[in-house]
Every structure is written in C-alpha cells, then in structure tokens.
Amino acid sequence: MEKKNIDWSNLGFGYIQTDYRYVSNYKNGAWDEGCITTDSNIVLNECAGVLQYAQTVFEGLKAYTTEDGRIVTFRPDLNAARMVTSAQRLEMPAFPEERFIEAVEKTVKANAAFVPPYGSGATLYLRPYMFGSNPVIGVKPATEYQFRLFCTPVGPYFKGGVKPLTIRVSDFDRAAPNGTGNIKAGLNYAMSLHAIVSAHEEGYDENMYLDAATRTKVEETGGANFLFVTKDGKVVTPKSDSILPSITRRSLIQVAKDYLGLEAEEREIYLDELGDMAECGLCGTAAVISPVGKIVDHGKEICLPSGMSEMGPVTKKLYETLTGIQMGRIEAPKGWIHVIE
Ligand code: PLP
Ligand code: COI
Numbered sequence: 001m002e003k004k005n006i007d008w009s010n011l012g013f014g015y016i017q018t019d020y021r022y023v024s025n026y027k028n029g030a031w032d033e034g035c036i037t038t039d040s041n042i043v044l045n046e047c048a049g050v051l052q053y054a055q056t057v058f059e060g061l062k063a064y065t066t067e068d069g070r071i072v073t074f075r076p077d078l079n080a081a082r083m084v085t086s087a088q089r090l091e092m093p094a095f096p097e098e099r100f101i102e103a104v105e106k107t108v109k110a111n112a113a114f115v116p117p118y119g120s121g122a123t124l125y126l127r128p129y130m131f132g133s134n135p136v137i138g139v140k141p142a143t144e145y146q147f148r149l150f151c152t153p154v155g156p157y158f159k160g161g162v163k164p165l166t167i168r169v170s171d172f173d174r175a176a177p178n179g180t181g182n183i184k185a186g187l188n189y190a191m192s193l194h195a196i197v198s199a200h201e202e203g204y205d206e207n208m209y210l211d212a213a214t215r216t217k218v219e220e221t222g223g224a225n226f227l228f229v230t231k232d233g234k235v236v237t238p239k240s241d242s243i244l245p246s247i248t249r250r251s252l253i254q255v256a257k258d259y260l261g262l263e264a265e266e267r268e269i270y271l272d273e274l275g276d277m278a279e280c281g282l283c284g285t286a287a288v289i290s291p292v293g294k295i296v297d298h299g300k301e302i303c304l305p306s307g308m309s310e311m312g313p314v315t316k317k318l319y320e321t322l323t324g325i326q327m328g329r330i331e332a333p334k335g336w337i338h339v340i341e
Pocket of ligand 2: 222
C-alpha cells in the first residue's frame with residue numbers, strides 16, 4: 001500500500017479530506033445496508049432536525065499503524081456502545097454496534113493510504129456521527145437519520161505536543177445535573193465554544209469545568225477528562241454523572257493498576273484539594289494524555305510540582321504504556337486491540 005504524500009510528522013489536529021467515507025440512512029424504522037462513498041458533501045433539507053434542534057451525536061477513535069506494520073483500532077466496541085447511549089438520550093435510533101465496527105473496518109481499509117506510518121507521531125482520527133435528516137419544525141425527534149463515518153490523519157490535539165498546558169477554572173458550566181454531559185452530543189460542544197474562545201483570548205489552553213450544582217468539584221474540560229496523580233503517587237480521576245465516560249480514562253485506570261502497580265481510583269475531586277496533586281493530565285482520544293502544568297482559579301495559580309517543561313513521571317509512564325499498547329509495542333489486555341489488516 002503506497003501512502004499518500006503527507007508530511008506526517010508535522011500534522012496538527014485538523015481536517016484533511018480523505019478518499020472514502022461510510023454512509024447509512026435510517027428511514028421507515030430501519031437502517032439501510034450502508035456503503036462506502038467518495039462523496040464528502042451532504043445535501044439536507046433546510047428544516048432538517050439537526051439544523052433546527054441540534055439532534056446529532058458523534059464519536060471519536062483512532063487507527064494506528066503498529067510496530068509490526070498492522071493497522072489497528074483501540075477498543076472500538078466501547079465507542080459503538082457509547083454512541084448507542086448518546087443516541088437514546090436524544091431520541092435517535094441506535095446504530096447497531098456490529099454495524100459501527102463494520103463501518104470502522106470498511107472506512108479504515110478503504111483509506112489505508114492515509115493511515116500514518118508507525119513512528120511518525122500521527123494517527124488516523126475516525127469520526128462516526130449521526131443526525132436527524134428529515135424536516136422537523138415542531139420540537140420533536142426526526143424520523144429519518146443519517147450515520148456517517150469519515151477519517152482524517154491528525155497530529156497532536158494541543159500545539160506544542162507534550163508541553164504542559166495552562167488551564168483556567170471556567171465561570172461557565174458545561175453540563176447540568178441530569179443533563180447531557182455524559183453523552184457525546186454536538187450540543188455539549190456548541191455551548192463550550194464561547195468558553196474556549198475566551199479562554200484562548202486570555203492565554204489559556206483549556207477550561208476546567210466544575211460541577212454546576214455546587215461549583216466545588218472538578219468535572220472535565222471541553223474535550224477531555226482529567227487525570228491527577230496525588231503527592232503520594234495515587235492516580236485519581238473525577239467521578240461524576242455529568243462528564244463523558246472517557247474510554248481513554250477508563251483504560252488508563254486499568255493500565256495504572258495492572259501494568260504499573262499503582263493505586264488508581266475514580267472519586268469526587270474537590271477544587272480545593274488540587275494543591276495536594278503532584279501531576280495533572282487531560283485524557284481522551286484526541287488529547288491522549290496532555291500534561292497540565294498550571295491551573296488558574298480566578299487569579300490564584302495552582303502550579304503542579306511537575307512543572308511547565310515536561311510531563312510528570314507518572315503521567316509519562318501512563319502515556320508510554322498506553323501508546324505502547326496502541327502501537328503494538330506492549331501486549332494489550334484481551335479485546336483492546338481490533339486488527340483491521
Ligand atoms: N470528555 C469530552 C468532553 C470529550 O469530548 C472526550 C473526547 O472524546 C473525552 C472526554 C475523552 O473521551 P475518550 O477517551 O473516549 O475519547
Ligand atoms: C475526541 O477525543 O475524540 C474528541 O471527540 C474530542 C474532540 C473535542 C476533538
């Protein structure tokens with residue numbers, strides 16, 4: 001397979017159009033058989049449900065070239081399951097989980113020339129999504145939907161790669177108790193755009209959202225969960241019903257325990273205990289683990305002891321083990337690696 005002529009090592013996190021994508025339509029209560037297409041455009045009615053009432057959910061996962069030259073994806077079954085949960089919350093029909101995996105396989109295979117080579121630092125980001133496609137003017141669910149899956153080669157989500165980030169405690173809330181914070185719906189990201197633009201204008205890389213009810217507990221950022229290492233070496237991540245159940249974070253907890261022999265716990269984390277943390281990272285498919293060096297809470301600086309020049313030692317071990325598993329250098333737990341070819 002001849003690869004595309006792309007400067008893999010200098011990619012940012014952007015959209016590069018690839019040759020093929022997968023499409024399936026839902027009508028009269030059933031999904032059609034779906035197919036691969038070269039058409040990257042979508043023509044919609046002006047009143048389509050997604051355009052009026054934001055009825056759309058999505059997923060994000062990656063394909064990797066392993067050390068021995070295979071193309072693999074990481075735990076796609078969990079993305080398939082999460083997309084069903086997201087769809088149900090927005091009254092959308094579930095896209096069958098086995099069909100989701102089939103769409104991943106077909107799209108990655110068709111775009112094998114875009115899967116970044118091993119060692120390049122880049123990966124192929126896959127974006128499955130679905131939306132209400134027929135006209136809806138009263139507030140109600142659409143009756144027709146489209147599922148799509150496209151892919152794009154990407155580099156690091158944050159410019160500067162593994163340089164520690166500076167984040168601020170946001171005055172905006174991301175998710176309400178009993179709201180939609182625990183699903184991957186486009187609406188959660190639309191409402192975060194003002195907060196991220198103003199964070200960037202003020203020189204911060206991201207927002208730390210707090211729980212909306214008490215504003216005392218750490219939730220997550222706009223696109224990643226938090227992971228902390230306490231000063232006594234324990235890995236802790238926020239437990240909340242209003243954050244996205246990150247597949248990366250759940251995997252890292254298992255990596256911490258089973259591969260690194262660390263204590264790891266999901267629990268409520270209070271803003272006023274951040275001074276007791278030794279390391280902090282943002283974890284997610286796009287973010288992988290991006291280290292945080294400083295958290296600013298309305299002028300009060302919380303400087304993580306790991307500093308502003310490199311990842312803390314535990315974060316680094318977690319990063320190396322997780323990416324080692326994803327790139328086939330380290331044996332994966334059963335079922336984590338889905339071989340495409
Ligand atoms: N939190 C939010 C809000 C996200 O958008 C993402 C990205 O998917 C994550 C967390 C990380 O989830 P995952 O590790 O499943 O990619
Ligand atoms: C992902 O990590 O897959 C996400 O969806 C985060 C997104 C904000 C880029």
